[in-house]
Amino acid sequence: MTALILIASSSQHAETVALRLAALWPEVVRGAATGLVVSIILGTIYLCRDSVRTYWLKRKLIRSLQGISSGGGIRGIVTGIANSTGRDFTVREVLMLTDMGDFVFIPTGEISTISKPPRLTRDEKRRIKKGEQIQGRTQIFYAKREHGSTEAFPVVKPFTSHSFNLPLQALTNEVKTSGMRVLIEYRTFGGEVKLLTVDSKGWATTTHQKNIEHLRSELLNGNLNRARRMFHLPEIPMPGAESGANFPVPESPPTIVLAGAMKGCAAGSTIDPNSLRD
Known part of the structure; x- marks a missing residue:
């Protein structure tokens, strides 16, 4: 009799446990589903965060590189690639685009520090929109700037500017330039390595074109060659140019x-x- 009572009691206890588990099962399933959904949402947010940060990085690089222009002197045509993004990038190629072909700039190894540009006034913004140049503060270097390596693909560290040079021989023939082009390699926030090609635009292209025209005219009238002779640099032969041979050395x-x-x-x-x- 006692054994029968124990068996009956055990059966009732098992049935009670089964009923309780059956009642809790929807809650278990709901909790597991909630955890899965939360995990998916967090993963999506993490991936989207990297994608958004990479998008703004690319946008900042494009806007910065579209402002590339050029200058020049007795040693050649010069330009600088600046990095204000806070992340390294590698310069693969700097080109001057012309109707005769693309002229390749060579890294000089000269590095300088850049700082946040001053806030522009309303008048300066209006002048820039018109394509005019504005005068900033001049930096005077009494000591040598830092010189890095002249490797083919220089790495531009954050908040630095690297100098590139194109010999004046590129202007011995009449060329029409349409602007500048830069090819860089950068790493996304997700760790991917990507290439980005950017052409100069707007006032930067206009300024570059005017500088090239001015340098060529200085070569044609002999002023640049006279200056080069003063510093014992070889003259650059220019068809139809004035000779600097009579200029005293x-x-x-x-x-x-x-x-x-x-x-x-x-x-x-x-x-x-x-x-x-x-």
Whole structure:
């Protein structure tokens, strides 16, 4: 009799447990489903976060590189690639686009620091929209800038600018330039390596075109070659250009009289221009 009572009691207990589990099962399923949905949402947010950050990085790179222009002097046509994004990128190629082909700039290894540009006034913004140039603050370098490696693909660190040079021989023939082009390699926030090609636009292209025209005219009238002879640099042959052969060449490089005091030199002293070379 006792055994029968125990068996009956055990059966009732098992039935009670089964009923309770059956009642809790929807809650278990609901909890598991909720956890799965939350995991999916968090993963999506993480992936979207990287995608959004990469989108804004690419947009910032494009806007920055579209402003590339050029300058020049006795050593060639120069340009600079600046990085204000906070992330490294590698410059694969810098080109001057012309009707004769694409001229490739060579890295010089010269590196300088850049800072956040000053806020533009309303008048300066209006002048830029018209394609005019505005004058910023001038930086005077009494010491040499830092020189990095002249590797083919220089890595531009955050908040630095790398210099590139194109020899003046590119202007010996009449060329019409349509602007500048830069090819860079950058890494997304997801870790992918991508390439980005950007062409100059707007006032940057207009400024570049005017600078090239000015440099070519200076070559044609002989001014640049005269200046190169002063620093014992070889002349650049220009078809139809004025010759600088009659321009007197000093036996020794000219000296420069300093108007103000410079570190290591007294005011009014002279220095050898060779000491200013690389």
